[in-house]
Amino acid sequence: MRLAGKVALVTGAGRGIGAAIAAACAREGARVVVADLDAAPAQDVAEALCKAGGAALPLTMDVTDRSQIEAALDAAVAAFGHIDILVNNAGVSVPAMIETMTPAQWDTALAVNLTGVFHCTQIVGRHFLARARAMPAVRCNGKIVNVTSIAGLRGTIGQINYAAAKAGVLGITMSAAREWGRYAVNVNCVACGLVETRMTETIRTDPRFADQYRKQIVLGRYAAPDDVAPAVVFFASADADYVTGQILNVCGGADIHV
Ligand SMILES: NC(=O)c1ccc[n+]([C@@H]2O[C@H](COP(=O)([O-])OP(=O)(O)OC[C@H]3O[C@@H](n4cnc5c(N)ncnc54)[C@H](O)[C@@H]3O)[C@@H](O)[C@H]2O)c1
Numbered sequence: 001m002r003l004a005g006k007v008a009l010v011t012g013a014g015r016g017i018g019a020a021i022a023a024a025c026a027r028e029g030a031r032v033v034v035a036d037l038d039a040a041p042a043q044d045v046a047e048a049l050c051k052a053g054g055a056a057l058p059l060t061m062d063v064t065d066r067s068q069i070e071a072a073l074d075a076a077v078a079a080f081g082h083i084d085i086l087v088n089n090a091g092v093s094v095p096a097m098i099e100t101m102t103p104a105q106w107d108t109a110l111a112v113n114l115t116g117v118f119h120c121t122q123i124v125g126r127h128f129l130a131r132a133r134a135m136p137a138v139r140c141n142g143k144i145v146n147v148t149s150i151a152g153l154r155g156t157i158g159q160i161n162y163a164a165a166k167a168g169v170l171g172i173t174m175s176a177a178r179e180w181g182r183y184a185v186n187v188n189c190v191a192c193g194l195v196e197t198r199m200t201e202t203i204r205t206d207p208r209f210a211d212q213y214r215k216q217i218v219l220g221r222y223a224a225p226d227d228v229a230p231a232v233v234f235f236a237s238a239d240a241d242y243v244t245g246q247i248l249n250v251c252g253g254a255d256i257h258v
Helices: 016-027 039-051 066-080 103-134 160-183 198-205 210-214 225-236
Strands: 007-011 031-036 056-060 085-088 142-149 185-192 247-250
Touching (some): 007 066, 016 031, 016 039, 016 085, 016 142, 016 225, 031 066, 039 056, 085 225, 103 185, 142 160, 142 225, 160 185, 185 225, 198 210, 225 247
Parallel strands (some): 007 031, 007 085, 031 056, 085 142, 185 247
């Protein structure tokens, strides 16, 4: 129960990696705010967590809309008193080759995957800072864990918008860690490789891509969402109270493949 007594807000928690992170946080004792653009999957995930004996609040929240994030923060504080952990997980893929990508495709990927992380970090981060000012002696006043991709570290094909946004998340992680270290707010990042979710369905099932991508993974298999969640729990827990500004690649060694 490494997160006992903590409250975690997970964005994009209705499906895939976010749902696995929400479940892992609940198993470790956290009360979880299950925030997602889509109401029904958020509701389903929260219900499952409650049935398993946890406490969860489903919220419809678009990370590109500051008023919805502010409303979600208020609802979370009303339900659970405070937030200790923010997991910036919501993301979208809007693929196109560079030469055909439209400005709208570029903008959508950046709005969700990068600017959405900034909005949530700033709005929930202000809540952490207010707690830090009220209780300056506390060892940790908040944890932010960002979910990014190794596409942000080494590029990718057919998603320059996504790679640029995910590289930007690394910059947000290190900058927020440097600015907020003095408030004992830790900011870290998990960089995934290829995870079996809705987002990667085409890559994993289309014979033109499937083998090619799997061969780049040293461990020889795609990740399950549950392969990623423990890294997020580590950063969110007291085990990582002295860790900030770091990137942990959870990608089966795809980052070291030649
Ligand atoms: N699947 C992979 O291989 C992989 C690899 C690297 C990084 N990631 C990252 O992991 C995160 C989760 O992706 P996933 O694979 O679980 O995808 P997914 O599509 O299964 O789930 C993403 C969730 O985010 C929600 N979402 C989308 N836009 C949103 C918005 N504007 N506001 C709030 N919620 C929104 C969706 O409704 C969905 O429930 C993303 O940031 C993604 O970029 C995934």
